[in-house]
Amino acid sequence: MLVTQQPVLKRFWYPVMPLTHLSFEKPQPFELLGQKIALWLDADGQPAAVVDRCCHRTAQLSKGVVVNGQIRCPYHGWSYCADGTCGSVPQLTAEQSIPASYRVQSYLCANRYGYVWVCLDQNPLLPIPEISEAENPDYRLISEFYHRV
Numbered sequence: 001m002l003v004t005q006q007p008v009l010k011r012f013w014y015p016v017m018p019l020t021h022l023s024f025e026k027p028q029p030f031e032l033l034g035q036k037i038a039l040w041l042d043a044d045g046q047p048a049a050v051v052d053r054c055c056h057r058t059a060q061l062s063k064g065v066v067v068n069g070q071i072r073c074p075y076h077g078w079s080y081c082a083d084g085t086c087g088s089v090p091q092l093t094a095e096q097s098i099p100a101s102y103r104v105q106s107y108l109c110a111n112r113y114g115y116v117w118v119c120l121d122q123n124p125l126l127p128i129p130e131i132s133e134a135e136n137p138d139y140r141l142i143s144e145f146y147h148r149v
């Protein structure tokens with residue numbers, strides 16, 4: 001069994017990419033512990049993470065775009081909010097409401113120390129690690145490189 005398949009590992013926060021890699025226009029794909037996720041900046045500039053699989057016809061959401069802070073599927077244009085709820089279905093008329101079942105799995109996501117942190121479980125075992133020097137103006141935080149493995 002792969003170490004990354006241990007369920008307990010999903011209950012920790014992981015820095016997945018620099019915040020500067022996210023934008024208001026284009027989502028980014030990432031694979032964390034074997035789970036494919038899509039990341040973007042919501043309308044408030046906060047990072048958001050959902051499963052990289054549309055609930056309609058399973059298209060990769062990370063190949064879509066971000067519109068008004070929601071991630072829009074590249075296939076039929078359904079859009080999802082940071083909490084995974086569906087915010088827009090172009091095929092519905094104005095009188096039709098979006099069914100609650102139209103949603104994707106969302107993940108805890110936060111910006112800390114200039115990085116996007118994600119936890120794949122809604123109940124993390126520990127908070128994001130405190131690095132007091134990172135928020136101390138007497139120190140300078142230098143991000144030397146970003147390397148995906």
Ligand code: FES
Binds near residue numbers: 054078
């Ligand atoms: S597959 Fe995503 S909207 Fe149809």
